[in-house]
Each structure stands twice: as structure tokens, then as C-alpha cells.
Amino acid sequence: MAKYLLLKHYRGAPASVNDVPMDQWTPEEISAHVQYMNDFAARLEKTGEFVDSQALAPEGTFVRYDGEGRPPVTDGPFAETKDLIAGWMVIDVDSYERAVELAGELSAAPGAGGKPIHEWLEVRPFLAAHASCITE
Amino acid sequence: MDEALLRSLTPGVLAVLVRRAADFAAAEDAVQDALVEAVRVWPADPPRDAKGWLVTVAWRKFLDQARSDAARRRREDRLDEEPAPGPAPAVDDTLQLYFLCAHPSLTPSSAVALTLRAVGGLTTRQIARAYLVPEATMAQRISRAKRTVAGVRFDRPGDVATVLRVLYLVFNEGYSGDIDLGGIAEVPQYPLSAEAIRLTRQLAAATDHPEVAGLLALMLLHHARRAARTAPDGSLVPLAEQDRRRWDTASIAEGVRILQSALARDRLGEYQAQAAIAALHADAPTAEETDWVQIVEWYDELARLTDSPVVRLNRAVAVGEADGPRAGLAALAALDTSLPRYTAVAAYLHERDGDLTTAARLYSEAAQKAPNLAEHVHLTRQAARLNTRRPH
Numbered sequence: 001m002a003k004y005l006l007l008k009h010y011r012g013a014p015a016s017v018n019d020v021p022m023d024q025w026t027p028e029e030i031s032a033h034v035q036y037m038n039d040f041a042a043r044l045e046k047t048g049e050f051v052d053s054q055a056l057a058p059e060g061t062f063v064r065y066d067g068e069g070r071p072p073v074t075d076g077p078f079a080e081t082k083d084l085i086a087g088w089m090v091i092d093v094d095s096y097e098r099a100v101e102l103a104g105e106l107s108a109a110p111g112a113g114g115k116p117i118h119e120w121l122e123v124r125p126f127l128a129a130h131a132s133c134i135t136e
Numbered sequence: 137m138d139e140a141l142l143r144s145l146t147p148g149v150l151a152v153l154v155r156r157a158a159d160f161a162a163a164e165d166a167v168q169d170a171l172v173e174a175v176r177v178w179p180a181d182p183p184r185d186a187k188g189w190l191v192t193v194a195w196r197k198f199l200d201q202a203r204s205d206a207a208r209r210r211r212e213d214r215l216d217e218e219p220a221p222g223p224a225p226a227v228d229d230t231l232q233l234y235f236l237c238a239h240p241s242l243t244p245s246s247a248v249a250l251t252l253r254a255v256g257g258l259t260t261r262q263i264a265r266a267y268l269v270p271e272a273t274m275a276q277r278i279s280r281a282k283r284t285v286a287g288v289r290f291d292r293p294g295d296v297a298t299v300l301r302v303l304y305l306v307f308n309e310g311y312s313g314d315i316d317l318g319g320i321a322e323v324p325q326y327p328l329s330a331e332a333i334r335l336t337r338q339l340a341a342a343t344d345h346p347e348v349a350g351l352l353a354l355m356l357l358h359h360a361r362r363a364a365r366t367a368p369d370g371s372l373v374p375l376a377e378q379d380r381r382r383w384d385t386a387s388i389a390e391g392v393r394i395l396q397s398a399l400a401r402d403r404l405g406e407y408q409a410q411a412a413i414a415a416l417h418a419d420a421p422t423a424e425e426t427d428w429v430q431i432v433e434w435y436d437e438l439a440r441l442t443d444s445p446v447v448r449l450n451r452a453v454a455v456g457e458a459d460g461p462r463a464g465l466a467a468l469a470a471l472d473t474s475l476p477r478y479t480a481v482a483a484y485l486h487e488r489d490g491d492l493t494t495a496a497r498l499y500s501e502a503a504q505k506a507p508n509l510a511e512h513v514h515l516t517r518q519a520a521r522l523n524t525r526r527p528h
Contacts, residue, residue: 023519
């Protein structure tokens, strides 16, 4: 088993095929979308592949250390940041192919007009903390 | 005795009770009891207004039943709370334990964790799960909290207000902050809310303080709406759109009774005032019949007691309902725009005022600032509803 992060971007990913912002959908289309996402997570829980799913607020702040005895420097929010993460799902699956397959299904969530969004999701493998005992 | 008349009145009487948020089965029982009473009393003493008489008697029967159900549940709760055999701790010890777990030297999250563990008797795993953190993290938080209060003397009375704040936090974690424009933040996580009620009930039994009663009443009145608060798909249902027949009338009756006896002691505090507002909502058979004028008066009272900006934000909503959206927007204009949920309130008031374009824009903006996913989806849906409306 290996863990993968399925990343959803507010910005920074190529445009979706069905690229209509959610506040322009009908309330029923929003309900259908939410239902699809809930069902997807519930299904992965049943197959034993679900790890975690979180959404992020759009506004963040950059912070860095500024030397001994000083408060950290903060900057932002960066409205013009190129890449903005909206949320993620972590899955634990048997193969890279399975991770891609699931990301494809997640990207098919319905959007405007009830049609799939075809949203670009980023699939990132986790670097495991320990070397596997069968790597040699 | 005109049996046909009696029969013809029955559905109307039942409808009144069901509309008053009684559950159907209980209302039906109460009406039956009232009919039996009518058969007994009317021949000798016929009422001038037959239906009015039946409604009054049936409602009284219903409330009696609700109260005795509530009393039975309380007795059962007490049974559950009985300590394991052995030296039983005195009531004062229980109270001291509450004070200790809410000690001012603790951070709010530590006080909450310690209260649930030490007073509530939940396992670390249960608490960790409720707050969505790893068990090891919660174990550390609790043991650090225990170390923090290790030196605190157990014999000195603490401040009830700090205990109430902790219990309120626990309840709110299961409920998230409510706002009167329609419970946009009513995110359900019932086990924590139920636990908060149980702990507050236990505290009320250990101490004689009208604010403890006020908080208990407040929790019961909010908890009574839990079934109506979410749609089958998990989305939030605003207060005005909730099916009031699904409110828990026994919980409401108990909350109102506790509140009334607390208010009678004439030592008003913020929890009693908040409970009074919740009781006014519970008392309205429909959203349209809400007594917003009285709610505004309670918010004025609450603002005097706490001077909290959140209270003034809620007050602006109530003013909008009592005196019209323009008055609400005027009340809003005096507040800091960076207040949480300010934009959501502004959107709602603009919609009520008929400015749907501004409302839609503000709903979208509010969705971006929403503190949780359920609210985010709810506010986006509000924007979508206005953006995609068909012109009439």
C-alpha cells in the first residue's frame, strides 16, 4: 500500500473543462456535487482506501523566522499567488494506477448543468518515513 | 353532549397542537385526553367556546406529559450518573472538580479536555475523536492540563462563570455558533452537545445559580432543534425554513420551565438572556409569527450585559426582522466589517431589502470567509439561488 495526496487547487491548475464557478450553479447542482463527494469518500472508506480529506479557506499568510528574539515576519494574504490549494484527499492504495483511477473519478464530480467538472487534480505520492524492508 | 360537534372539532384542535411544535403522536394522545375530559365536564358546565376549551385543555395535557417525560428522563439520567459503589463524593466535591477543570490558568482547549475527561468521564480516545486530533495529542493535552492545576487548592470556591464558559464551549463545538438569521452555522455533532447538557445538568444539581440554569435552558432549547437543523443530504436548514414539527417539544418545555424559574429570581445574566431569545423562537408556531420586537429587547439587554460585538451583529438581524431590512442595515453599519459572519448578515439583509445583485455578491464573499465547510456550502448555495433565479 502507498499513500497519495489528491490535491485540489483554487488556482494554479489548468482550467477545468466545465469551468463555471460554483456560485453560478443552481442550488440543486450544488447539492448533487456535495452528494457525489460524500458518496465518493464513503465508498473509499468501505474499500479501506480512505485516509483523510480536508478543505482549506482561501486566505492564508506567509510566515518566516526573523532571528533570535524577534517575532516571525508575516506577509500576505497574497491575492495574486499563482498556486492556491483548496483542499485534499489522502488515499492509501495498492498502486499508482489505482491512485490515478480514483483521482479521475473524483474529477468527474458533477458541476454546472449536472455535467462532470473534468477538474485537474494533482496526484502526489507521499515519501514514506521509513524504507520498506523489501527494497533490497 | 353533541358528539358530532366534538368529533368535528377534533382535527382542528389536533392541528393547533401539531402546529405548536408538538409531535403528532403526543398531540394525538393529548387531544384524546381532552375529549374524555369534555365528555365528563361539559354536560354540567358547557363551555362558551368549545374549540378554545379543547385547545386549552389538550395543550395543558400535552405539556403535563412532556414535563413528566422530562422528569422521568431526569430521574433516569440521575440513575446513570450514580457513582460506582464505594465512598460517594459529596456534592461539593463535584462542584470543586468543575472549578478545578475550568481553572483560569488553563487554556480553553485544555479546560475543555480536562472537564470532559475528569468530570465527564469520557476516555481520551473519545475526546480525541470528538475534536479530530490524534489520541496521543489529546493524551498530552490532558496530562499537561492536569500538571497545570496540580498545585491548585481544592478547597477554595472557584468562579461559576469560568465553568459555564467551558461547558458552553463544549456545547458549541457540537453546535457551532448559532446566528438568528437562520442557523447558518448549525453544524451538528450531537454527542458533544448531549454531553455538555448532561454536565450542565449535573452542575445545576450541585449549585444554586440562576446562570447555570440559564445555560442549561439555552442548551436544551437549541438542542431541541437538532433534528430539523439538517436536511437528509447533510446540508444546513436555516431556522426560518426548519420544519418546526420536528423540534423536540419535551426539550423545549423543559428548557422554558427551567428558564422561567431562573428569571423569577431576578438575577439576570447573559445565559438567561440568550435562553430567553431561544425560547421566543421556540414559542413561534411559524417563523413569520416570531416575536422579533421582544427578541430585539432581549438583545439590548444582552448587549448591556456583555457588550459583545457578536451580540450586536445578532441584534442587527433581529432589528431587520422587527423594523425592516433598512433598519437592520442601519444597525449593521455601526459595526466592524471584519466581524465573523458580518458579510453573511449583510447579504441576508440586502436580500430582504430586495437588492438581489448585491446580496448574491455578498453571499459569495461570505462563503469565502466561512469558518467551516457546511457554512461555506450553505452560503455558496444562497449565492447560487440568487444568481440562477428565473426572472418572473
